[in-house]
Amino acid sequence: MLNQIISNTPIYVWAILGFLAYRGLKSSVDRELTVRAVATIPLVMLALSVQGILSGFGADPLVLATWLATMTAGAVVSWNMVSDKNVRILADKGTVFYRGSWGPLVMMMTIFVMKYVVNVGLHMNPALHSNVLFAAISTALFGLFNGLFLGKMLRVLIMYNQAMSSNTVFASSAAV
Secondary structure, eight states: OHHHHHHTSOHHHHHHHHHHHHHHHHTTSOEEEOHHHHHHHHHHHHHHHHHHHHHHHOSOHHHHHHHHHHHHHHHHHHHHHOOTTTEEEETTTTEEEEOOOSHHHHHHHHHHHHHHHHHHHHHHOGGGGGOHHHHHHHHHHHHHHHHHHHHHHHHHHHHHHHHHHHTOOSSOGGGO
16 A cells, blocks of 8 residues: 555655755755745745645634644744854855754655645545544644744844844854
8 A cells, every 4th residue: 555655646746855855965064055045945845834734624714723823833942943053144245154953854854754644644535634633733733843944044034134234243254
């Protein structure tokens, strides 16, 4: 049965997995990013989440409220985890320095696997589309992980805008 599930998975799903694995592996090493690159993965993960929720459960108010609540909680957590130990704004270069971490790879793979399992579950058991508990748990997890990505992204973008507008550097690029 697992072989049949995997063989019936559309090719674009494997392309998404490859892209996420590539970006996750790149995140494991120290790097400098443009502001655009800072926003890419959080926005891709947000789009995948919204698409998964709407196609799986529709625009049910309880589902959306669950997603928004857990996304907010995740965003608050990751917002508070950003520090000059793991993120620095290099205003003189107009870039953002990120300390390498395996966290983004783990989160991206977790979201991918969750989305895959939810979609397979919905395909194999259409009654799950209207199962409130399944919808709430699925969307809560999607929201939590989206929030973790979005909170960090928003904090870094605000730090970047402050540094660029005041023409100061949060940490000297020589300290990198």
